[in-house]
Amino acid sequence: MTASTQQRTRHFCDTCAIRNRAICADLENQEIDLLNTIGRRRTLAPGEQLLWEGDEAVLVANVIDGVLKLSTQTSDGREQILGLTYPSDFLGRPFGETTPYGVEALTEAQVCVFERRDFDRFAREHPRLEHRLLERTLAELDRTRRWMLLLGRMNAEQKLAAFLLEMVDRLGVNSATDNGAALTLPLSRQQIADVLGLTIETVSRQFTRMKNEGLIDLPSRREVVILDRGALEDRAA
Amino acid sequence: MTASTQQRTRHFCDTCAIRNRAICADLENQEIDLLNTIGRRRTLAPGEQLLWEGDEAVLVANVIDGVLKLSTQTSDGREQILGLTYPSDFLGRPFGETTPYGVEALTEAQVCVFERRDFDRFAREHPRLEHRLLERTLAELDRTRRWMLLLGRMNAEQKLAAFLLEMVDRLGVNSATDNGAALTLPLSRQQIADVLGLTIETVSRQFTRMKNEGLIDLPSRREVVILDRGALEDRAA
DNA sequence: CGTACCTTTGATCTTAATCAATGCCAGTGG
DNA sequence: CCACTGGCATTGATTAAGATCAAAGGTACG
Missing domain, CATH: 1.10.10.10 (Winged helix-like DNA-binding domain superfamily/Winged helix DNA-binding domain)
Structure with a gap:
């Protein structure tokens, strides 16, 4: 909301706390400028939901500050939290039709959101970004699998x-x-x-x-x- | 072993059963030829191990035929299987130092293996391949998270x-x-x-x-x- | 055939779930 | 300022699901 006025500010990302850790880290200034034009900041209150499980995947985001949970539910309504995301983590399902889990802020949180279609296009045109996203996704998969051991054994x-x-x-x-x-x-x-x-x-x-x-x-x-x-x-x- | 004689055969991939489903699907013939020079086929007997948890990550592979298991162990020796891989799935940890889980063939299996360093280099030079790998990894992450619900609840x-x-x-x-x-x-x-x-x-x-x-x-x-x-x-x- | 391994079945035990109070704050309004 | 409310959290008693321990059946393979 406060961010909307800054939406096209040239140096939006320059003050970003996670500029050098998130998937945008390797981008050139010129690319960052472009990314700025499709992203916007959003602040979430604790308990506020960003994505709903099963919805069409419309948004993806970088976590700038705060902690969010990814979760899914059993048919009888019990919840299983699938993961927590922290600053510099990436959120949402690029290149996918539906959002596979709900996302809710646990603390006050700040995220940098993109329309999924915009992000997908940008990513395909910028292999450096896609590579960072791949590295992150691979690391997340490793972490998730380690968590499976915890749940199962x-x-x-x-x-x-x-x-x-x-x-x-x-x-x-x-x-x-x-x-x-x-x-x-x-x-x-x-x-x-x-x-x-x-x-x-x-x-x-x-x-x-x-x-x-x-x-x-x-x-x-x-x-x-x-x-x-x-x-x-x-x-x- | 039988594959070693074919290692540099030009049309190695042409007869590949998963040519159009694996991460190499979008590659041009010229790129496929190049990939051929760094990959080789390997047949695994049931129970044969391809990768060991904790080892340096030296190999990655495409599954051509058969079923393999990914698994890890608790400190007291019990096992948790983290996932199963089927034909056209990708295996191993690109861009990583250590192999995060063991890989063992459950059935007789055929895989197309690459030295991780060769593969990493090739992937970075071929965004189309990296994109396919990203899509696959994202899908695998979704599947793994759904499995967490099973284990936890x-x-x-x-x-x-x-x-x-x-x-x-x-x-x-x-x-x-x-x-x-x-x-x-x-x-x-x-x-x-x-x-x-x-x-x-x-x-x-x-x-x-x-x-x-x-x-x-x-x-x-x-x-x-x-x-x-x-x-x-x-x-x- | 016989042996070895895997699987099934049974009896018992343990862990965590469930059911049920009670306790502890934080916020609200008298 | 204090009592009331409502939402978490803790604690206790009991139950149930699955683990563990133990034995016996099958099946495959030499």
Whole structure:
């Protein structure tokens, strides 16, 4: 909304926090200018939905700031979160007819959105961009497959430990990879359960157990302090 | 091995069964000739391994014939199958340092292999190929995410029903999408368990139950006849 | 034939789901 | 300022699904 006035500003991307990490990183200034003309910024409030599962795939986007979830539902309405996206990640289904999952902002988020058709055309004309997108998609596929191991073969404790470690890494918490790192979870207990394929009660019990065992501290519902990363890594097996 | 003599045959790809479906489909004859010089065919026996998890990523391949499994292991040695590949699928990790999963032939299989570095270079110089690879990778990511829902939220019956339906579709069984379709499973009970995140006993019990309920018939260990596809679809929910 | 492996079947146990309260805040309005 | 409300989260009791342990059947192959 605030972005609409800037839509054609020449140096729109110059101030972009993810300019050098997103799929647009390798583009020449001239190409960036062109990309500017088809993209626009959009701010999302927590809980706001960007894409709906099964809809025609009209939009794709780069995540500039915030965390969003990709999710799908079972026929009886339970949810499975398929992935989380963080700044510099790419979102949506280029070269596809329908959106394969819903996308919802978990925190306040800023995205750089494109009409899918515009983006598809631009990508086909700019192999450097398409290459970056390919690299990203391959990496995402690897990550997703590793997550399958978690869902298929790990117990509740291993799942939660792995989740917390992934959170620490992805949210880039300070505390120099060491103990004492404090993170603010962008997810509710229910959403964590939906990521891990568990119920909310099981997640809650595991949190309490880890706290009692001194692995973590829970100053508030949304905050976690990592007290013993090594032990957590052992639990994640 | 038998292929080595043909390595530089000009029309190597012309007789390729997947020439029009694999990532090489859009290439010009001239480009195909070039691709020929860096690729070679290889035949794999059932159980033979092509890539090892964690190894340096040296090879990528197109599947020409047969079924292969991609798998990873937990620290305590249990296996999780991450996916199955069928003719025209692409295999391996281009643009990556290490192979993220093991690859093993389930049936006798024929693949068209490339040194990863050769392939990477060729791909970067041929955007059409890279585009096909991107489309394939995006589709594979969608499929993998759908599988996550299965692993995270479905019970044993739903998992096996979905597995059988996927098998019918992917193996392209005759019987015109209808009942009576007979398929030969390329997987043992244990391997099916490893795909679905179950134990062999649970898989066996579900097979027996479906047979008793008249959904399927089991003429032999590796054969399944779909007697009531509709009911199976209901179970897969 | 006999052996070895895979599969099936049965009995029991464990884990996480389900069912059911209760507790804890944050925000609202009296 | 405090009591009320409603939405999460925690905790407890019970149940159910699938894992595990154990044994016996089949089938394939030498």
